[in-house]
Amino acid sequence: MTPLRRDVLVTVLLVALAATVPFLTSTRYIVTQTTLFFIWAIVVTQWNLVLGVAGIFSLAQMALFAAGAYTTAMLGYYWGVPIALAMLAAAIVVVIVSVIIGLACLRLRGPYVALLTLAIAQMLYLLIVNDTDCFTTPPSGCMPLFGGVRGISRFGDLGFRALLGAKWYVAHYYLGLALLALAILVSIVIIRGPLGLAFQALRDNPGYAMSRGISRFKYQLWVFAVSAFFTGLAGGFYAAQFAVVGPTVFSLSQLLLLLSMMVVGGLGRIWGPVLGALLLMLADEGVRELGDWRDIGLGLTLMFFVVLLRRGLAGAAEDLWRRLRRGRALVVPGR
Amino acid sequence: MADALLKIDGISAGYHGQDVLRGLSLTVAEGNLVAIVGPNGHGKSTLLRAISGLLKLTGGSIQLGERRLDRLRPDEIVAAGVVQVPQGDLLFPEMTVLENLQMGAYLPAASARMAERLEEVYTLLPKLRERQHQVASTLSGGERRMVGIGRGLMADARLLLLDEPSLGLAPIIIDQIYEVITTLKHSGRTILLVEESAARVADKADHIHLLDHGEFVWSGAGSELMARPEILATYLGS
Amino acid sequence: MDVVIQIIASGLTLGAMYAVSTVGLSLVYGSLNMLNMAHGALLALGGYICFYTMTALGLPAVVGVLAAVVVCGLVGLLIYVCTAAPLLGSPQFETGVFIATIGFGAVVENVILRMFGPQPQPQSLQVPGDIVIGNVHIPNQNLLILAVALGLMVAMALLLKRSRLGRAIRATAQNREAAQLMGVRVGQIYAIVLALSGGLAAISGIMVSSLYSLLPNMGGDPMLKAFIICIVAGLGNVTGAVISAIALGLLEATAQYNLGVQYSFALLLFLVIVVLIWRPYGLFGRKQVVRL
Numbered sequence: 001m002t003p004l005r006r007d008v009l010v011t012v013l014l015v016a017l018a019a020t021v022p023f024l025t026s027t028r029y030i031v032t033q034t035t036l037f038f039i040w041a042i043v044v045t046q047w048n049l050v051l052g053v054a055g056i057f058s059l060a061q062m063a064l065f066a067a068g069a070y071t072t073a074m075l076g077y078y079w080g081v082p083i084a085l086a087m088l089a090a091a092i093v094v095v096i097v098s099v100i101i102g103l104a105c106l107r108l109r110g111p112y113v114a115l116l117t118l119a120i121a122q123m124l125y126l127l128i129v130n131d132t133d134c135f136t137t138p139p140s141g142c143m144p145l146f147g148g149v150r151g152i153s154r155f156g157d158l159g160f161r162a163l164l165g166a167k168w169y170v171a172h173y174y175l176g177l178a179l180l181a182l183a184i185l186v187s188i189v190i191i192r193g194p195l196g197l198a199f200q201a202l203r204d205n206p207g208y209a210m211s212r213g214i215s216r217f218k219y220q221l222w223v224f225a226v227s228a229f230f231t232g233l234a235g236g237f238y239a240a241q242f243a244v245v246g247p248t249v250f251s252l253s254q255l256l257l258l259l260s261m262m263v264v265g266g267l268g269r270i271w272g273p274v275l276g277a278l279l280l281m282l283a284d285e286g287v288r289e290l291g292d293w294r295d296i297g298l299g300l301t302l303m304f305f306v307v308l309l310r311r312g313l314a315g316a317a318e319d320l321w322r323r324l325r326r327g328r329a330l331v332v333p334g335r
Numbered sequence: 336m337a338d339a340l341l342k343i344d345g346i347s348a349g350y351h352g353q354d355v356l357r358g359l360s361l362t363v364a365e366g367n368l369v370a371i372v373g374p375n376g377h378g379k380s381t382l383l384r385a386i387s388g389l390l391k392l393t394g395g396s397i398q399l400g401e402r403r404l405d406r407l408r409p410d411e412i413v414a415a416g417v418v419q420v421p422q423g424d425l426l427f428p429e430m431t432v433l434e435n436l437q438m439g440a441y442l443p444a445a446s447a448r449m450a451e452r453l454e455e456v457y458t459l460l461p462k463l464r465e466r467q468h469q470v471a472s473t474l475s476g477g478e479r480r481m482v483g484i485g486r487g488l489m490a491d492a493r494l495l496l497l498d499e500p501s502l503g504l505a506p507i508i509i510d511q512i513y514e515v516i517t518t519l520k521h522s523g524r525t526i527l528l529v530e531e532s533a534a535r536v537a538d539k540a541d542h543i544h545l546l547d548h549g550e551f552v553w554s555g556a557g558s559e560l561m562a563r564p565e566i567l568a569t570y571l572g573s
Numbered sequence: 574m575d576v577v578i579q580i581i582a583s584g585l586t587l588g589a590m591y592a593v594s595t596v597g598l599s600l601v602y603g604s605l606n607m608l609n610m611a612h613g614a615l616l617a618l619g620g621y622i623c624f625y626t627m628t629a630l631g632l633p634a635v636v637g638v639l640a641a642v643v644v645c646g647l648v649g650l651l652i653y654v655c656t657a658a659p660l661l662g663s664p665q666f667e668t669g670v671f672i673a674t675i676g677f678g679a680v681v682e683n684v685i686l687r688m689f690g691p692q693p694q695p696q697s698l699q700v701p702g703d704i705v706i707g708n709v710h711i712p713n714q715n716l717l718i719l720a721v722a723l724g725l726m727v728a729m730a731l732l733l734k735r736s737r738l739g740r741a742i743r744a745t746a747q748n749r750e751a752a753q754l755m756g757v758r759v760g761q762i763y764a765i766v767l768a769l770s771g772g773l774a775a776i777s778g779i780m781v782s783s784l785y786s787l788l789p790n791m792g793g794d795p796m797l798k799a800f801i802i803c804i805v806a807g808l809g810n811v812t813g814a815v816i817s818a819i820a821l822g823l824l825e826a827t828a829q830y831n832l833g834v835q836y837s838f839a840l841l842l843f844l845v846i847v848v849l850i851w852r853p854y855g856l857f858g859r860k861q862v863v864r865l
Contacts, residue, residue, distance in 0.1 A: 057668060104850045110667050111608045115800050116849050122797055123842040130836065252793070256679055259672060295683045302676030306669045307659045387754060413756035425751035427744050438744050442756040446737065490756070 068235025649771025
């Protein structure tokens with residue numbers, strides 16, 4: 001069985017497993033938290049393509065996610081666009097924004113990309129938070145164009161509340177699961193496919209790869225575009241799920257959480273991000289009462305993994321697997 | 336018979352898990368000039384890097400007098416008296432000639448006698464005194480080589496390692512460089528140098544070793560090598 | 574005319590504050606190729622240590638500043654030991670250190686949050702009074718900041734240009750292997766550079782908090798600004814960084830006057846984005862090398 005087929009099979013199995021969860025539990029909290037896990041998992045699998053596979057040091061993913069959320073909310077709030085449509089439109093908008101960012105980053109090397117994307121994210125955050133002029137004045141009070149500090153709410157939903165009443169969140173669960181499955185499949189196809197190989201070549205031996213016609217720029221833009229689509233979609237879905245979008249999506253805390261997910265799971269690996277997202281959401285539940293310690297714990301986790309377990313848990317698992325298989329084969333010539 | 340200053344015993348070293356040097360042994364006697372020649376890519380620079388501690392050995396040992404070098408940090412090896420003039424000079428591009436030389440005397444022992452050492456180097460290489468305030472990146476190839484050698488001399492080394500001193504230079508400049516090297520040898524310095532071509536060094540070196548694929552395939556006095564043109568042809572393409 | 578003097582006074586003060594922390598960042602990147610994302614946390618730490626020493630311990634300002642510098646210098650050392658040293662030589666050094674220092678910074682900021690709470694506090698180190706030029710009042714606080722910053726810049730310049738250590742730092746930044754061949758213990762140099770950077774961050778943090786106020790996350794924006802300055806100047810270019818810092822300060826003061834504080838930072842960032850796209854190595858930068 002080819003690695004590609006194996007990965008697809010694993011995805012199908014995991015999806016089937018996840019699909020049973022709403023039947024196994026009647027606790028609404030578990031279902032909605034798992035939906036949140038789906039959302040973050042989508043974002044990190046896509047971010048992983050940019051950071052882990054293509055090696056582009058972009059910190060823009062949270063900003064793209066926020067852009068997706070805000071676009072969806074604003075389309076719904078100002079123009080009454082049905083949310084499902086708004087989500088798709090938002091995804092496309094985010095792809096365009098991402099390609100622009102990608103173009104800007106093309107000529108930049110590593111740390112400059114990080115700083116540029118950080119600057120962009122921070123600029124968007126400041127624009128939203130510092131805007132105190134009232135764009136409209138609904139009965140609830142002053143409403144700046146982007147919602148200001150309080151954010152945007154009451155922009156409509158996906159219609160499941162009307163359809164299913166109190167069980168609307170189950171429908172959201174399956175929608176989230178479907179989106180995640182698609183996002184994972186896309187990331188598998190990319191990593192196992194020509195794009196993934198091209199990036200591997202560019203990382204291992206850039207001179208040779210480029211002399212063989214592998215255009216780094218073209219592939220970089222592709223990665224920016226593709227990863228942005230699902231990120232934007234996830235943002236839109238987040239808006240639909242939580243019914244309010246505010247500047248907290250830009251917070252350092254969130255960035256920390258997502259970074260940790262990727263680092264703990266394993267950058268560049270296929271299953272790393274999902275594994276990391278799962279572990280960190282579980283851990284987050286565990287330390288919920290501890291408040292400030294959460295970020296301290298995240299910071300320490302980040303440091304620990306980056307320095308000691310560089311390839312993350314998925315990478316370490318792969319290494320272990322490889323060593324076990326080899327141990328049964330030839331004796332390594334001694335030195 | 337002069338004492339062995341540097342003793343290399345069966346060393347192996349390489350990159351990315353692959354050994355470039357295999358079981359190499361070599362001694363350099365005090366006051367001698369020993370040359371290692373051979374085609375490029377076969378380990379000449381690797382050998383010097385290993386001696387200077389920039390590369391870890393996978394086997395064998397290196398000794399300077401009674402002291403083992405191969406377990407020391409690069410800066411400790413310099414402090415022990417082994418100074419290398421690396422391939423391509425590796426000057427500090429944004430520093431002046433003077434500052435580069437001052438870096439050569441970084442270690443406390445040499446730093447204390449900075450003025451004295453500068454005088455010695457300027458006397459040997461007068462061009463450097465002229466250009467002492469010029470920024471290194473603006474120098475010509477030959478001038479850079481001189482700065483590199485001058486820098487290496489600032490530390491008053493027991494053993495001087497020269498990695499391809501003639502690399503990339505015009506023949507006239509190479510002559511000048513080798514004049515300097517000959518002067519150094521005659522003043523009693525111990526020198527281990529590496530060159531691609533044997534021609535330049537054959538008549539100056541006390542011993543020559545031919546390095547091929549990480550192993551010494553021929554060793555002897557310089558004059559012997561010149562008398563054996565077939566060896567030159569086989570390994571060095573004449 | 575009064576407006577111009579006001580803007581220049583504020584701009585120079587801001588620029589001076591930024592210059593102090595930027596020099597540290599620039600040095601660290603120039604010699605180590607390391608983006609220290611914990612720099613902002615060090616700024617905050619410096620401010621809080623000074624505050625704590627002066628209010629809780631009742632000690633004079635000089636002790637407060639000294640304590641802040643020493644503690645932040647040690648924390649800078651700790652950053653080297655925990656993040657940079659283990660990753661040195663690994664191909665993922667830049668990325669790894671970047672992420673690891675984000676983690677380190679988060680830990681420091683949250684420890685501060687736990688110990689001092691989320692409410693803003695005024696910095697105890699305040700110099701009362703002002704001087705008057707024409708119709709413009711320039712607070713003595715600003716003048717002090719300017720004087721200290723100037724003194725520090727001169728000291729750093731002397732250190733880098735004239736001292737043996739400064740030469741070693743520059744040499745390590747320009748060619749690490751060659752520096753090793755000269756007998757420089759590069760690990761030690763890195764540690765010293767990070768400690769220096771920590772001390773500078775502490776002073777910058779005290780300055781910033783004396784003009785605004787103390788908050789656990791107060792270091793975030795100044796750090797971003799410092800990085801921006803470094804980028805505009807070209808990472809590793811120390812003199813360029815100082816000039817750019819002052820220019821940025823003046824720009825920010827002008828923008829604040831015309832547009833109000835809210836938009837000035839956003840405008841600055843937008844300008845930076847434009848600069849980076851136009852000149853990917855920064856306005857003055859060439860390669861990553863520490864130059865004076």
